Amino acid sequence: MHLPKLSELKERLKEVGMSARQLSIQSGISYTTVLETLNGVNENPGYLTVKKLWETIDAYDLTQRNKKPRNKAGEICSKNLITISSSSTIEQAEKKFEKHSDLRTSLPVIDNDGIPVGLVTDKSLKERMIKDPNWRKLSIRKAMEKPPMVVDYNATLKTLEAHLYEDDCVLVRQENGLEIIGIITDWDIRHRYRR
Numbered sequence: 001m002h003l004p005k006l007s008e009l010k011e012r013l014k015e016v017g018m019s020a021r022q023l024s025i026q027s028g029i030s031y032t033t034v035l036e037t038l039n040g041v042n043e044n045p046g047y048l049t050v051k052k053l054w055e056t057i058d059a060y061d062l063t064q065r066n067k068k069p070r071n072k073a074g075e076i077c078s079k080n081l082i083t084i085s086s087s088s089t090i091e092q093a094e095k096k097f098e099k100h101s102d103l104r105t106s107l108p109v110i111d112n113d114g115i116p117v118g119l120v121t122d123k124s125l126k127e128r129m130i131k132d133p134n135w136r137k138l139s140i141r142k143a144m145e146k147p148p149m150v151v152d153y154n155a156t157l158k159t160l161e162a163h164l165y166e167d168d169c170v171l172v173r174q175e176n177g178l179e180i181i182g183i184i185t186d187w188d189i190r191h192r193y194r195r
Helices: 006-016 020-027 031-038 047-067 090-099 122-131 157-164 186-192
Strands: 106-110 116-121 149-151 169-173 180-185
Touching: 006 031, 006 047, 020 031, 020 047, 031 047, 090 106, 090 122, 106 169, 106 180, 116 122, 149 157, 157 169, 157 180, 157 186, 180 186
Parallel strands: 149 169
Antiparallel strands: 106 116, 169 180
């Protein structure tokens, strides 16, 4: 089993609404070890420890989802939406990917009005870096792909799966509004909602 980064473990804990104390009790791992692992104090907690923590969080999430079905885009999207301005440079995008290692591979590009105008991916950045040795100061527009699809808050899993069949991600707009509130990737659907 390939385990995610420890930063993803902490993010996942937040997403499912589980406390570190609950994680400790339900996993049988000491509270101190859980806190040290989540906060990066213990940078190498061991495969079995991380595996047990991850499985405990997933089991908790499954239990919670069975209590209250979440099948609307607005309920399952990650609210931790990290974007980049269309006036940014490729170097700024690269730094954002480095700073936010929890980004899967997609960084939406937003104009001044908050409208998605493109998408930067690991692949599009690497391609531009290879093509142009002076990539650092180039506009982000030189590395962006078409903008991601924006779906309504109430979009169903079936709708999301159809959009994610070809695209890296979809953005979710607030219920009865235009503001973008979150992002859903294919990884989210495959690993969190289709077990």
